[in-house]
Amino acid sequence: MNRQSNRIFALVDGNNFYVSCERVFNPALEGRPILVMSNNDGCVVARSNEVKSLGIPMGTPIFKVRHLIERHNVVCLSSNYTLYGDMSRRVMETLGGFAPKMEIYSIDEAFLDLTGFAHCDVTVYARQICDTVRQWTGIPVSIGLGRTKTLAKLANHLAKKAMPATGVYNLADAPDLTVVLSQAPVEAIWGIGSRIQKKLNRAGIMTAAQLCEVDDTWMRTKFGVTGLRTVWELRGRSCLNLEDAAPNKNILCSKSFGRSVETLEDLCESIAAYTSRAAEKLRGQKLAAGVITVFIMTNLFRGPRYVNYRTCELPVACNNTPELITHALDVLRRIYRQGYRYKKAGVLLDQLVPEDRVQGSLFDDISNRRRGRKLMAIMDAVNDQMSAGTLFSAACGLERRWKTRFGQRSFHYTTSWAELPIVRTKNGE
Ligand SMILES: [Mg+2]
Structure with a gap:
């Protein structure tokens, strides 16, 4: 069958x-x-x-x-x-x-x-x-x-x-496929997490071979069509195709700070830096974002807790870094509260559309937009050639005391000219 x-x-x-x-x-x-x-x-x-x-x-x-x-x-x-x-x-x-x-x-x-x-x-x-x-x-x-x-x-x-x-x-x-399956525990099977594993074990199904033997209707009732598909696939009937890389539904840039951050100034720098990074990713995929969300949170286990986020719809979808930073910082100023030690912040870009299919607006300054596109193209080209972060918006700050700590990080051997591996010969040259 x-x-x-x-x-x-x-x-x-x-x-x-x-x-x-x-x-x-x-x-x-x-x-x-x-x-x-x-x-x-x-x-x-x-x-x-x-x-x-x-x-x-x-x-x-x-x-x-x-x-x-x-x-x-x-x-x-x-x-x-x-x-x-x-x-x-x-x-x-x-x-x-x-x-x-x-x-x-x-x-x-x-x-x-x-x-x-x-x-x-x-x-x-x-x-x-x-x-x-x-x-x-x-x-x-x-x-x-x-x-x-x-x-x-x-x-x-x-x-x-x-x-x-x-x-x-x-x-x-493999002529011995059944033997192999009888030695593989169900939890070794793709798509069987610990919750499903427990249920199967309770029903006496411990190995992949036993899973192959189950009744289709039973499997479908208990674990839905996804579960049944797993069983069919184990029996050698191909149900899952290769999927093309799905275009991103949204782009998230967020990180924990290296140390807790209290001032609005430091938070602004971090949000500007995350927005820049997200905007670069947008342009890399030739997309524009219609909606931006900014969130900030304190450590949830220590000290006074505060978590907040707010979303803002852009008048025209864009992928221009300064424009996105302006919106992101507006949002941040609205949710920022003094007196908390912030641990993490982030920026989420949503409602992504191809950059050449952006719905314009009657009052939009088109010549300004064209200039902005040129500027971004130059910035991306320089950063691409000279290494990331060579050109950046001043809003991202210079010192970046909030940056994530990487005490023992190796060099960016393949993406930064300044960090290329150095070859030494025997006589030390
Ligand atoms: Mg691996």
């Missing part, structure tokens, strides 16, 4: 991606226990295999594992998202050359449609992909192959566990 899919999906996933990005530019970190910390160096967001085997879980606050860090000499790095984002772009560009269709699923994961490659040995082809990505970008990746996206995801999980040397696990032509 269930048609077997004749398609082949590959899920490519960067191994310990953030850590691998750091190792590319600092080979001395190879083989050492390394962890990457979240904003303000708070929690663990990425771990090398060595750190995983020390039993330090993802998301742990650093202070709780301080003793392990000291005992095992663990290298702790601040997160460097500029570097990770740029390395991700390089990996994705490389992958794009290997398949006619690709879905970028996260910063370090992509699905490839390899259906047209069924005539050749896809395992060999996948190894070739791993080798090329490693050679061109320095990033190690693992690949799972399957007849459906769900099986490809599971295969990737197995590639990391069972095949660390080759990095490829093929479930697309």
Whole structure:
């Protein structure tokens, strides 16, 4: 009854991606226990295999594992998202050359449609992909192959566990698929979170193989059409297609401050800086925003609490930094209250439309708008060539005492001329 899919999906996933990005530019970190910390160096967001085997879980606050860090000499790095984002772009560009269709699923994961490659040995082809990505970008990746996206995801999980040397696990032509599924716990399946896992376990379903055997109607009643789809996909019937990268529905720029902020002046600088960053992203996607939301909040666990946000509709949708900053600061002044220690602020741009399809207004100054566009184009070009933040609005401030702390951050090796890696020869030149 269930048609077997004749398609082949590959899920490519960067191994310990953030850590691998750091190792590319600092080979001395190879083989050492390394962890990457979240904003303000708070929690663990990425771990090398060595750190995983020390039993330090993802998301742990650093202070709780301080003793392990000291005992095992663990290298702790601040997160460097500029570097990770740029390395991700390089990996994705490389992958794009290997398949006619690709879905970028996260910063370090992509699905490839390899259906047209069924005539050749896809395992060999996948190894070739791993080798090329490693050679061109320095990033190690693992690949799972399957007849459906769900099986490809599971295969990737197995590639990391069972095949660390080759990095490829093929479930697309696996005669022992049932055996593999009987050894995979349901929680290892894509889309089965802890809530669904508990329900399934209570019904006596512990493994992927058992999940394949369930009654369709029962599954649908209990877990809806999404649950049923997962079961079909496990049985080898492809229900999920590659999705084109969805255009952003909104753009958010927000961060915790490095230290608490009290004055309106500091808040204004931070909001201006976040708005600038969001506007850059807008222009990068050739979009304009119709609505801007600004929010500020204090620490919710310590001291007097205050959270507020307000949204303002722009008279004409735009992507001009000074104009957006003016609106954002207007909003901020309305929600700011003196006497609080603010911990976080942010800017959300919404109602995004293509920049060439903006609805004008009768009283809009068009010549001014044209000049603004030129200015933004020049600013983006300079920042693109000379490194981000070379030109910026004075409203963003010079000192930026509120900035997020990155005490142990590596350099922006690939996106800043000033931070290029330096090569030294043996005689020290
Ligand atoms: Mg990964």
